[in-house]
Amino acid sequence: MLNPDSVGSTFAGTDSITVSQSDIDAFCAVIGENDTTIAPPTFTIRITLTQFEEILTRPEVGLDWSRLVHGDQKFEIFIPVKAGDQLTCAATIESYRVAAGNEIVSVRSDLHKGSELAISAWSTLVVRA
Amino acid sequence: MVHIGGARMIEVGTVLDEKIFYIDRALLKQYADASGDQNPIHQNEEFAVSVGLPNVIAHGMLTMALVGKYVSDFAGGSAKVIEYSARFIKPVIVPLGEKVDLTVSATVAEITDGKISISLSATSAGVKVLGMAKAVVRQ
Numbered sequence A: 001m002l003n004p005d006s007v008g009s010t011f012a013g014t015d016s017i018t019v020s021q022s023d024i025d026a027f028c029a030v031i032g033e034n035d036t037t038i039a040p041p042t043f044t045i046r047i048t049l050t051q052f053e054e055i056l057t058r059p060e061v062g063l064d065w066s067r068l069v070h071g072d073q074k075f076e077i078f079i080p081v082k083a084g085d086q087l088t089c090a091a092t093i094e095s096y097r098v099a100a101g102n103e104i105v106s107v108r109s110d111l112h113k114g115s116e117l118a119i120s121a122w123s124t125l126v127v128r129a
Numbered sequence B: 001m002v003h004i005g006g007a008r009m010i011e012v013g014t015v016l017d018e019k020i021f022y023i024d025r026a027l028l029k030q031y032a033d034a035s036g037d038q039n040p041i042h043q044n045e046e047f048a049v050s051v052g053l054p055n056v057i058a059h060g061m062l063t064m065a066l067v068g069k070y071v072s073d074f075a076g077g078s079a080k081v082i083e084y085s086a087r088f089i090k091p092v093i094v095p096l097g098e099k100v101d102l103t104v105s106a107t108v109a110e111i112t113d114g115k116i117s118i119s120l121s122a123t124s125a126g127v128k129v130l131g132m133a134k135a136v137v138r139q
Helices: A021-031 A045-056 B025-035 B045-050 B060-075
Strands: A010-012 A068-077 A086-099 A102-113 A116-127 B002-004 B008-010 B015-023 B081-088 B100-112 B115-124 B130-138
Touching (some): A021 B060, B015 B025, B025 B060, B081 B115
Antiparallel strands (some): A010 A086, A068 B081, A086 A102, B015 B100
């Protein structure tokens, strides 16, 4: 069970992540995108989900990642991502509830490029009963 | 009426051309490697069944990435996509040796202030897999 005291907390990512052209190329290849100069709209989910897992499974937060399914996902893109961009990720646990034994957690990820907000992403994650 | 993607004219209510993507186990492996999501429910049938799924299922985010490609194509490039959201309502089931469809279409919902909102539909084997899927692109 998630520790309810963690709701509202924001966790800053420790290191910046540098987007590589090869990572964009691999993602584009999956979806058949020929223009690899800009990352596809959902590309940064890798950075976001990695950080959500790191934060939500901390002992003081306590989510069971192995039973997790993705409920919904939203992106707002302010600055398109390109190779060489250095992004920092801050994650906020926005809400938490239990319904029919399922834990439902809403988390937001803010990716900054320097001081500018590049992408906000919201995920609803469900831990199945 | 506004122009989008060259000479195309659209207005609220315009239904955009359908596109069909095909998903097989090889694509799931390719997406797992590209995204870092190596959850075995997307690759290992025995494991998927053991946790109560009918078969191996596609990553929800793979479905969203493919529909995202549809959105980028409509917008005239990924750089024009400014909002994109969806709810994962049913899994895309990917049996061994099969190529399953992901059939995508969209309707123009709103045109305002240099932005176009589209409402997206995504089905696989006739089953709706994304709910409340929408995107906003810059004109």
